[in-house]
Amino acid sequence: MHLEGIPQLFDVVVYGATSAAVSAAIQSARLGRSVALVSPDEHIGGIQVEGLGATDIDNQAEVFNSPTVGGLALEFHRRISKYYGRVEHLDRCVKEGIKDADVWRFESRVAEQVIKTWLSEFPQIMIIKGPLDVNKPVIRDDSRLSAIRLNDGTIVAGQTFVEASYEGDLLAAAGITTTHGREARSRYGESLAGVRDKTTYTQLDVPVDPYVVPGDESSGLIYGISPEPYGRAGDGDKHLAAFSYRLPVTDRKENQLPIYKPAGYDPAHYELHRRYVKAGGKLYTPRKRLPGDKTDLIGSEAPLATDLLGMNDGWATGSREERHGILDETALFTKGLLYFFANDESLPVKFRDEWSRFGYCLDEFPDNNHFPRMLYIRDARRMVSDYVITEHTASLDNGEEPVDDPVAIAYWPTDTHCVRRILRDGQVHNEGFIFKDGHRWRPFGIAYRALVPRLSEADNIISATCPSSSHVGYGKQTLPDGRAVRLEHQFHAIGQACAFACDIALRASIPLQQVPYSQLRERMLQHGMVLDVSKVAGPNFAEPRL
Secondary structure (H helix, E strand, O other), X not given: OOOOOOOOEEEXXXXXXOHHHXXXXXXXXXXXXXXXXXXXXXXXXXXXXXXXXXXXXXXXXXXXXXXXXXXXXXXXXXXXXXXXXXXXXXXXXXXXXXXXXXXXXXXXXXXXXXXXXXXXXXXXEEEEEOOEOOOOOEEEEOOEEEEEEEOOOOEEXXXXXXXXXXXXXXXXXXXXXXXXXXXXXXXXXOOOOOOOOOOXXXXXXXXXXXXXXXXXXXXXXXXXXXOOOOOOOOOOEOOOOOEEOOEEEEOOHHHEEEOOOOOOOOHHHHHHXXXXXXXOOOOOOOOOOEOOOEEEEOOOOOOOOOOEOOOOOOOOOOOHHHHHHHHHHHHHHHHHHHHHHHHOOOOOHHHHXXXXXXXXXXXXXXXXXXXXXXXXXXXXXXXXXXXXXXXXXXXXXXXXXXXXXEEEEEOOOOEEOOOEEEEEOOEEEEEOOEEOOOOOEOXXXXXXXXXXXXXXOOOOEEEOOOOOEOHHHHHHXXXXXXXXXXOHHHHHHHHHHHXXXXXXXXXXXXXXXXXXXXXXXXXXXXXXXXXXXXXXXXXXXXXXXX
C-alpha cells in the first residue's frame, strides 16, 4: 500500500516506553533492521526509570529466579552493575548460582542514563515521541497494519509492529481483541478469579468505623471507601489491581527535599488512617534497600500504604486527558499521605519522627519536583487470542502441560494487588489481593502463542507487554505486581523475542503467527536467553514466606 508523504518505511515499529520497547528496538537494530521506537512518554524505560529499583529478583525467601535472567535483560543489569563497580560480583553470582538480591538493585536515574546510552549506540533506531492520534490512530491494509498516526499528525509506517506499552493502546487501536478487569471464576475455571471470598494479605486487622459521623450510616462513608456492594465471590468485574508510585525516598540530608505539604492537601482524605491507628492498627515506615540510601515505596507494605485502591480503574481504557487526571489525583493523594505520616498529630511521635527523617531524592526526577512522573501500571488491557495464559498455566498441582513454544520463563508467585476498599459485614475491607495464598505455583514458559493475535485480526503485530492472559494468569506471569511476565526482566526477554520473531517473519514474508518456533528458539538460545523451565529450580515451599 502506498502512503503519500511517508519519508520512510521501517522494518519494525515499536510502540511504547517500557523495558520491552527498549529491548525490542535494540535487538531489532542489532539484526540490521530499521526501527522506529515510538514513545508516548517523554522518558523511555518504563517503571525502571520511574522508581522501581528493588527488582523482584531473588527477593523472596522461597524464590531463586535470577537463573531465568538472560539475553538483553542480563546485559541491562551488567550495564547497571558496571556503573556501580560491581559487575564482577554480578558475573560471579550468575556463574556460581549465588542468591543476592542487592546485586540486581539500582537507582532510577542510573537506569535511565544506561538506557539512553544504550539506545544511542544504534543510529538505525529513530526515536519518535508522541501518543497515538485519538480519531484515526492506525492505517490498515486488509489483515495488515500499515502505519500508525500520532496526535501531532506524524505517520509512522512499518512492515511489522510491536505493542510494548503497559496499556495495550496499539492493540486496541488496531482492532485486536482485548479485555481488562477480572474474569469470573467460571470463565476459565480459575479458583483465584473474580471477587475474592477471602483476602488475607494486607488486610485491615482491627475494626474501623467507616462513616463520616461515627455510627451514623446516613452521614456517608469516609474518603477512600467505595459504596458499591461486595458482590458474590467468583464474579467478574472491571476493577484493576491497585497502582502506586514506586517512590524513592532517602534519609541522606544532603540529597533530600523534605516532605512538604502539597497544594490542595485535604486532611479529611486520611481519616481512615487516623481511625485505624486509634483502633490499634500499625502503619509502616520506609525501609532502605537501594543504592544511595534509598527505598522505593512498593505500595503494599501495609493495609494502608501507597497502593491506590479504586483510584485507577479508569486507566486501562481512559483517554490521555483522563489518564493525566488520574496522575494528578493520585500524585496529590500520595504526596499528601507522606505529609500526613510525617506531620499529623494523631499519629505517634516516634512514627512521625521516623518518616520525617526521609525526603524526596534531589537526584531523581528533577523535571517533576523529584516525584515520579508515572505510576506503576500493574493492570491494564490484555490481549485475547487463540491461546490464553491462565491460573492453570502456573499451577504446580494439576496444572497444564508445559508449553512447547516458550520465549521466556515466568518465575514469580501468584501476585495481584487489591482492587477495592469496601464494606464487608459493616467493616472496612481491602478486597482482591492474591499473593501466594497457599497456592502451589511453579515457574512456567511464556508461550509465543500468547504474544500474537488471532490471524484473522492482524498478521504483522505482536505484543510484548499485553500477552493473551486472564487477570489471574497475568498476575502469575507478569511484570505488572500482579505479575511474573510483568516483571521487568521478563519484559526485556519478551521484547527481545518479539524482535527475533519480526526478523524471521520479514525474511520469509510470512505472518507472525506462522513463525517457525524452531527458528525462533535457535535465535533466542544463541543470544543467551533462558527457555528451559525444567532446568530452573522451582520455589522452595519449605522456606518461610515473606
